[in-house]
Amino acid sequence: MDARAIIAKLRRGQVPDTQELAWFSQGLADGGVSDAQAGAFAMAICLNTLGNDGRVALTLGMRDSGRILDWDLDGPVLDKHSTGGIGDCVSLLLAPAVAACGGYVPMISGRGLGHTGGTLDKLEAIPGLTTTPDEQRFREIVAQTGCAIVGASADIAPADKRLYAVRDVTATVESLDLITASILSKKLAAGLDALVLDVKTGSGAFMKSKAEAAALAQALVQTANAAGCKTTAILTDMSQPLVPSVGNALEVAEIMRVLTGQAMGPIAEVTCALGGVLLADAGLAPDAKAGADAIDAALRDGRAADRFGRMIAAMGGPVQFVDNWSRFLPEATVISEVRAGSDGFVHSMDGEALGLSVVALGGGRQVESDSVDPAVGLSDVVPLGTAVQRGQTIARVHAAREDAARLAVDTVSKAISVSPEKPDVAALIQDRIS
Template sequence: MDARTVIGRLRRGEDPQPSELAWFAAGLASGGVSDAQAGAFAMGVCLRGLSDAGRVALTLAMRDSGDVLNWDLDGPVVDKHSTGGVGDCVSLVLAPMLAACGVYVPMISGRGLGHTGGTLDKLEAIPGYSVSPDEDRLRRVVSEVGCAIVSASGDIAPADKRLYAVRDVSATVESLDLITASILSKKLAAGLQSLVLDVKCGSGAFMKTPEDARALAQALVSTANAAGCPTSALITDMSQPLVPSLGNALEVELCMQVLTTAQGGPLRDLCLSLGAELLHTAGIDGGTERLERALDSGAAAERFGKMVHALGGPVDFVENWQRLLPEAPVIREVTAQQSGTVSAIDGEALGLAVVDLGGGRRVETDPVNPAVGLTEVVRLGAQVEKGQPLARIHAAREEHADQAAAAVRAAITYGAPCAQPPLVLERIG
């Protein structure tokens, strides 16, 4: 085999054979395929597309380009994946909730991408937390605690890491087939027995329209199931930030409030919806009641504390998170310059405002300030008077706060009264 044969098939609109895709993925991982050939492959898939069978074959080939974990545990091994949104800190609450219900969650997570925050960046706001344990430590934490939220090692789906870097510079990131293979190759390499997908839709998500979100959800669900992992998806609203806090330490703080005080709101509601869907897919009935007990009894908070300590964080984080999380030196309200009803919120603009404060990356090497961000962000449908606060800014410098204030005001649209949109828009199973 050689790369030209695979690329030629794509150019003619044909699916490469599964054996050819396996060879190509191995070449991506080993360096046997050049950057030029990887770019031509990505462009061929982007322009011509793959059949359903071809998408499954590519996903499995990329999964098998590295290590695939196997587990010997006394309960199902499950996970949740989100396509990313603003104020989306579900993983930090849902993983320990699920662990407290008797399932095991080796959650392979990512860093911030574009305007969306990253689960790993949020966890690194906790002093000492290590997102990169070796495999022996990962297995020990999952077995003893029930959950571990970590990064993918270099041995997990290395073909995806190589191809993603090429896609990023070759205008092929948006390919539905390549997005599906990228997400699922890493998830399936974790040895899952069940998966739920949270596909975001709206101004704060990558998928802005219900049609685009539905197409991605259907591709992910059909591919994962065909690859042998029982999977379903919920399409969820991202027409406003999921929670009113944006920024790494600030979102951890809000998660701790949900875990330790049984606080309600959209974060709790979405965790219950996704968790019940996942437990049902794993063959466990009564999911909502089990998850509510895990939260309200403090069992989920206990699991989170054990996970934090097992991965290098403070032993007393659950008890003392208020004094252990970093705080920004400049905290300022941004007020409305007119009265009216909040009819639209540009979630992407708010996410980029947090990036500009230092809470995310413009390029991969940028440092992240875990303390900065926004809190108390106004919600859709709110009636505001001129001079009332729209949000509270947490900044490293006064001039950064000035810039963020302008961005927040520009992200808010006033208009006719509107109701809160439903949190879950559709189920794809």
């Protein structure tokens, strides 16, 4: 086969066949396809869609470009993926809760991307914890504790790693086909029995409109099910953070408040909705409602906390983390108040601006080589619809330096709008696509 012929087909609006897309994916993985050809391939797909069959073929080709894990466990192998948001630490609750309900969750996660935080960065706020165990240790942790949240190894969907880097510099990130193949090639390589997708919409999401989010959800669900993995998507609102904090250690603290019975709130509602669907799809619950009730019970009665603590210890973190979590998490040296400029209601939030303010504080990466300060971020973010008075605290900035704190206070003040009119707050769970 010839890369140029495949690219020419795409340029003419024709969809390459399954063998051609598999061959091109392998060329991405082993270097048989040049960077120029990879860029032309991505641009041609952006301009001329692959359609459902082509999207499935590309996803499977990229999945098969590396290793595919298989498991010998006494329960179903399950996972969840989020399209990204702010204050979105659902994975840290869902993995141990599903494990407490009889599933096994070998969750391959990522780091922060743009304004959104990364699950691995959040976990690494816990001292001593490593998210890069070797495969044998990864398998042991999953078998012993029911869940492990780790980074992808170099041999999982290597075609995606190569194509993703090319897309980032060729203005081809936004393609529905390429997003779908990128997400699912890694998830399907984990050898899953069922998958649930949290597709977010709103100011803090990548997909700002519900129509965009629904289109992505449809593409992901159709492709994953056609590839043989039982998959359902839930559309959730991301017009404000899911927890009152944005930042790595601060979000872990919010998770621990849920696991130790001090809070529930929107994060628990989303976790139960996603986990309920996943348990039902895997046959561990008769339906999604019963599954959601099982997840809720695991969060409330301490079983999810026990699984989380065992996972943290197995990954190198403190053995007594669940009992003494506040003692282990790092804290910022500067805390500044963000105050309301007028009386009224918290009317809207620029979620992307909030996320980028945390990146500017050092809580995320502006380039891949940046180190992350786990202690910085935002806390006590007042929810939409809350009545406030002029001068009242509507958020707190956690920073390493006074000058960085001042800049963040200014950014956050502009990102949170106070209005005389009480807003209509969107429903947290917007739709289900299966």
